[in-house]
Every structure is written in structure tokens, then in C-alpha cells.
Amino acid sequence: MKQKHTIPELETIAVQIRQDIIRMLEHAGSGHSAGPLGLTDIFTALYFDVLKYDPKKPDWNQRDIVLLSNGHCVPVQYATMAHAGYFDKKELMTLRKFGSRLQGHPERTKLPGLENTSGPLGCGLSQACGMALAMRMNQDLHRWIYVVMGDGEINEGNVWEAAMLANKYKLNNITAIIDRNNIQIDGQTEDVMPLEDLRHKWEAFGWHVIDIDGNNIESVIDTLTMSRAIVEKPVMVIAHTIPGKGVDFMEYDFHWHGAPPNKKQAKEALHELRTLQGKIRGEHE
Template sequence: MTAPHPLRLDPGELDDLNEHARRVRVSIVTMLAAAKSGHSAGPLGLADIFAALYFNLLRHRPEQPDWPDRDIMLLSNGHTAPVLYAAMAHSGYFPLEELGTLRRLGSRLQGHPERHALPGLENTSGPLGSGLSQGAGYAHVFQHLDHRSDRWVYVVMGDGELNEGNVWEAAMYASKYRLSQLIGIVDRNFIQIDGDTEDVMPLGDLAGKWSTFGWHVLEVDGHDIAALVDAVNVAKAEASRPSVIIANTVPGKGVPFMEGDYTWHGKVPNADQAADAVRALTAVGAAR
């Protein structure tokens, strides 16, 4: 397991990224409260990762979603879609006001992303375990067919999702074909819908598992944006195998009454709880 290199972001860049993450969290809370259904804990825990991706790491053009030189970002655990939608809206793919249509009939923002519904979505996700296979396919084309060494594929996965065998089939495939332009990010928050991952189906030595499958493994604090950015840069320097970043996160991060509580995996705040959550997140912003 490789340790990330020292910090490369300057303080101003880091402050901006942390503020993006805070705003994404506020949007997650408000859109879920308006929808009255969805998943809270996972999206809130992923906000720092998505801020790092959409505002620093990804090569993309929100004004030109089909730009042929773009990187590919795939959300495998599709039920965490609110964090994806919020990051996309804040980076300019569609108006922020549209976040209020989450899960409504006819909305482009359904409970699980649908690729053709919204420009900038690269995959349809919902059935867990499929994202890494999709990402391996993209990476194989880039490396072995198109011979494009300048395009990267990112796949965000949940740790509970790793119970799916399809993930490990894709892991073997990516290792065999040395898909070094494929970077997996595992949201290691230790919860799934029925409780702690280690009670439901223990993952044990997760870093060791990925390493045994032939992957370059890094492990970081998933709320340390500087470490996340640096880990991706380390992964990009690995030329002979795919990389996976195990990002340790707190489910419900930023909302004190949700943090670490698996029961918030699949429920949303009511109006009063949402107001409390936004106040807590606003206080974090004011303290900077």
C-alpha cells in the first residue's frame, strides 16, 4: 500500500475546494428534504470526494458535456446520486434550481442516474456492482484501442457494494489488461442498509484484497481533500496496473445527528431536521 506524497494544493485552492464540498452538502440536504425520499448518509459522506473530482481532478467541460477529450466519471453506487447531481449543478452542468426536482415524475434527476436523461452523465447506475465493469471497458478502449494515454476513468463505489461478485470479476479483468488509466475510489464508510458492513458481510482486510487482485492500493481520509487530490496524482503515476483509493469516510458527514448512524442510509430529513442540518453546515462555512 502506497502512502500519498506531500500536499500539492496551495491553501487558497484547498479553502475553495472545502467550500465547494460544504455547498454540495447543503444542496444534498435541501434536495432530499424536498423530495421526501432518497439516501442521506452516503451522499453527505462523499461530498469531499466529489468536490475534489469536479473542481480539481476531472478534465471536463460542463458547457460541452460530450467533449471528446474529457475524463470519464462513473458512479457505481447509484443510490448516492444526490452528491453527483449537486456536484454537477455547482460546476455548471445545469441550473442549481433544478436540484429541487429530485425524484419528481419527469425530472432529469431520478433516484438513480439515467445516462440519457442528463448531459454529463456517463452511465446508468442502480443495480449495484456494475460500475467497475463499465469503467474497465472505457479504460480498455482508451489504452488498447484508441491509444489515448491522456484520458482517465474514475469509478466511485460503495464499500457495501463490494459484496457483489461482479466487482471482483472486473478487478481481475482490469489487472490482467494492466488498465493503469482506471482509478477506483471506494467509499469506506462501514455502513450499508442493514447495518455495519463488518456485521452484514465482513470485508476484512480490504486493502489486502485489492492488492491480491493485482491493484495499486492507496488509503486516505476521505474528508481530507488535499490527501485525495494527492492520492489521485500518485495513482496517475502508476503505469503498469489499475489503482484503487480506499477513502475512509463518515456517513452523514457535516450533519451531527446523522454522522455514523447507518439508519440514515436510506431515509431523508424532515423540514425541521433539514433546517438544523443547514444551520450546522452554514456554521462550518462561517468558521472558515
């Protein structure tokens, strides 16, 4: 039985993961900053509370599944997996380097514990449907599939093909999470390609939709746990997050979608994270 963490403990873990994300990206010299920082609370909730898994047995046949559909946010998954015991945290600094298991976008065949290979957007929900259908055929009824998707990602038509299929077969062991941070590479989502009314779109496709504050770990845990009780439909969690969460100069700014911090910016970001945005005094730097 996994030890349960208190919410303050989880918040501390999330801050540590964010620091690792900053260090990894600065060291890599390329990569995406805003999405991973915004998703950190969701990944902390998943790996430190919600999911059933064993980092020592990544192929355990009763594990829950996490599919990161927006593969560019993988730094948050790597950092969280390292904290969860899948591999040594030192390996995080190999992100995007030649020969690394931590590819710029996730590759299942490289790193045990990854469930899919992604980067090109719009595929995670389809893969989840395939997995859910296979589990049903296998009478594997106690496993859950969590799909993390970007909001810009759902511009992709493939997503809506999967949305229809999940409804058709009532794939109720899928909980999808849209990282609703309102940014994509070219700007605000509503300028690039308006997504709203997002809730009603998914409801019209036959999904049970829940809006939450995706940076509130407690609300993430409550929602993801509750989603297992909704048996008649697949569940879509629209997780409203702040892109770049935790680093003041990155927050809400779409320019940080696909950019890493440089050395100076990383130092500033780490200071901010360590002091919880100035709330902790007395740090000498």
C-alpha cells in the same frame, strides 16, 4: 485552463454542496443521506480540481470519465455538477420528481454529463474496464476513468470479476475509489458481510492500493493526481469517510443510509452546515 481553487475555497464549495444535498433530499421526501454527505469532499475534489471536462461540452471526446457505481449516492453528483456549471442549481429541487432529468438513480440518457446508468450495484468497475479497453484500442492514452463505489457494494461478485479483468489487462488508467464508510442498509459492513482485510484483498487481485482520509480534500486531490503516475497497475483508493459527514446527528449512523431528513431535521442540518458545526457565531435563527 480551469482556475485552480485553494483548499479553503474547495472546503467552502463542499459545504455549499452539502447544503444542496440536504435541501434536495428534504424536498424529494425520499433518498439517501449518509453516502452523499460522506462523498462530498471526493466529488468536490474531482469536479473542482482533478477532472478534465467541459460542462458546456459534456460529450467532449477528451474528457475524463466519472462512473458512479453506487447510484444511490447520485444526489452528491447532481449537486456537484450543478455547482460545476452543467445545469442550473434550481433544477436540483426536481430530484426524484416526475419528468425530472434528476432521476432517483442516475440515468445517462436523461442528463448530459452522466456517463452511466446505475443503481443495481457492482457494475461500475466492469464498465470502466470496457471504457479503458476501448480507449486503449483507440490509442486514447491521456484520459482517465474514476469509478466511485460503495463499500457494501463490493459484496457483489461482479466487482471481483472486473477486478480480475483490470489486472489481466493492466488497465492503468482506471482509478477506483471505495467509499469506506463502514455502513450499508442492514448495518455495519463488518456485521452484514465482513470486507476486511480490504487492502490485502485488492492487492491480492493485482491492484495498487492507497488508504486515505476521504473527507480531507487535500489528501483526495493528492492521491487522485498521484494515481495517474502509477502506470503498472490499476489503482484502488480506499477512501475512509464519515457517513453523513457534516451533520452531527447523521454522522456514523447507518439508519441514515437510505433516509432523507424531514423539514425540522433539514433545518437543523442546514444550520449546522452554515455555521460549520457552531464554529461561525452570530447567525440569527
